[in-house]
Amino acid sequence: MGARFAGRSAAETGRGIVDLVRSSEVISRVELAELSGLTEASISRTVKRLLEDGLLVEVGQSETTGGKPRRLLALNTNGRYAVGLSVDEAQLTYALTNLRGEVVGRLVSRGIGTDTPAVVVRRMVRETTRLLREHEVDAGDVLGIGVAIAGRLDLRGAAMRALRDTTDWEQFALGPALEEALGLPATLEHDYVCAALGEFWVGRIPASSDFVCFYAATGFGAGIMLGGEIYRGSSGNAGEVGHVVLQAGGPECWCGSRGCLEAVAGPRTVVRKALASRALARRLSLTGDPDAVRADFALVARAAAAGDAACEQLVEESAGYVGATLLSLTNALDLDRIVLSGPAFADAGEYYLRATQSAVSELSFMRQVHPVTVELSTLQMQSSAIGAATVALDGGLAAR
Ligand SMILES: [Zn+2]
Known part of the structure; x- marks a missing residue:
């Protein structure tokens, strides 16, 4: 010790x-x-x-x-607070936690959509201020804000890149901008890492567990926790399992590689395949807007859950690839638990749960040695917001 x-x-x-x-x-x-x-x-x-x-x-x-x-x-449980903010194109989710990481306030607002960084930062400041005011928390008692977000983090952990493909978000350093506008320390972390921390923090995961929190929003990522610690890799970007190659030479991925999990099975791909059938696109009222992938994916997922055969097939195909990826991760890391989390699982999570459960229980290399628990998170986007708050607590305490 x-x-x-x-x-x-x-x-x-x-x-x-x-x-x-x-x-x-x-x-x-x-x-x-x-x-x-x-x-x-x-x-x-x-x-x-x-x-x-x-x-x-x-x-x-x-x-x-x-x-x-x-x-x-x-x-001193209520001696200090932290704010966690989960950023998603469809929704912003705030969690105000005390020093123990208990959620004392929440706020949900619309996602970043097509707004510019400057507009979104101004809104984040207004909403954070409102959250603190509603819960009578003095800004001086807040250790910082943690931001759960998709994209690449640079080595300073400050900049966030490639959140979306071709907008002014790509090279925007959200951390420093938010820090200046809000007057609070801001720490960025991958949404999937925050989700893993959130699941761990609310106590559902035993500290001894070697687990992966597979997070699905517009893309896929996995927070990897081994022996009670997040595995971060050489630059803090470990966990980009959406870009694990499943088909060498397969379809082009937006990351520049080919045959990645996201390219064959991500929400973007599921939506693209649904749009390829004009009858299906009309029946579901898909927008086809590249900035509304999550909303379109939710329409497909909801239709699948309601028994639409064409949508079920699309979602099952995607779930099969996710199951195969998680089976590979289980074999590579000797995991004992997988948690599926994130907004894209809100409507059709059961398909992904079944596909992963059957892949792991029937095919895991260690199946005769130990079982692997696979579960669907009940926290949804709360997990990444709570995890982001724990990142802020940690960073805030370390800086004092
Ligand atoms: Zn890729």
């Missing part, structure tokens, strides 16, 4: 201590020293600072059988 704290800065130590207090209801300084491997003097200094800062509170004394009673510490 002690090794976890070796070589940490004062701020990182503070964050580590807050984590330890958060994971136990109440705890004494002596226990903190034992768990962290730090000296009691060092713990006392850090705890003093965290108490002054209003992150921890003292909550009485422990019962002892002889010796000095120990003063107990707990998290």
Whole structure:
């Protein structure tokens, strides 16, 4: 345990201590020293600072059988807050959480659609301010805002690229823009990583689990959590499973490669195939607008769920490819759990659940050694918003 704290800065130590207090209801300084491997003097200094800062509170004394009673510490649950914002072309989802990561407020508004970055940033500021005001939270008590978003993150974690193919969003550094307009630290993270953190944080996933949260919005991604830690890769972009190649030399993908999962089975492809049948496109009132892929995909998914045979076939084909990809990931990483999450699963998630369950239970290389749990998230877009808030909490505590 002690090794976890070796070589940490004062701020990182503070964050580590807050984590330890958060994971136990109440705890004494002596226990903190034992768990962290730090000296009691060092713990006392850090705890003093965290108490002054209003992150921890003292909550009485422990019962002892002889010796000095120990003063107990707990998290000052409502001492600080964080905002998580999940950005999607069809919906913005905000979650206001306290220091424990409990959601104390929510706000949902329309997605970014075809709006320019400047317009969207102004709206995000208005909506964040409204969320804080509605819940009587002072902006000074907010550690930061975490933003869950699709696209590539650059090495500074600041810029977000290729959210959409050919608009002014492509090279727009959302993090710094939001930080300046809002006056709060802003951290960007992949939507699929936030979803995995959200699922983990609300306590549905045991800490010992090696799991993947497969996230479906306009594209696909997977938050990979191994041994209780997110696997981030060399540049923080691990998890782009939408661009796992399933058909070498297959159809062109928007990323420049060929035969990617997204190119053969993503919502864009399902919609394109539905549009190829004029009768089907008319029957479902598909818009065919490239900026409304999610809305069109939802129409196909809803029709499939209602028993439309042509739509069922399209969705089942897509689900089969997703199942095959998750089977490959399970074999490569020896996973024990897969969670399907994200707005694209809202209407036809059951198809993807069945396809993944059957692929993994019948074909996983380790099927005789251990089972793999596959489940559909009940949190939907809340998971990425909650996860984004935990990113902000973490970043905010580390920066203090
Ligand atoms: Zn691709």
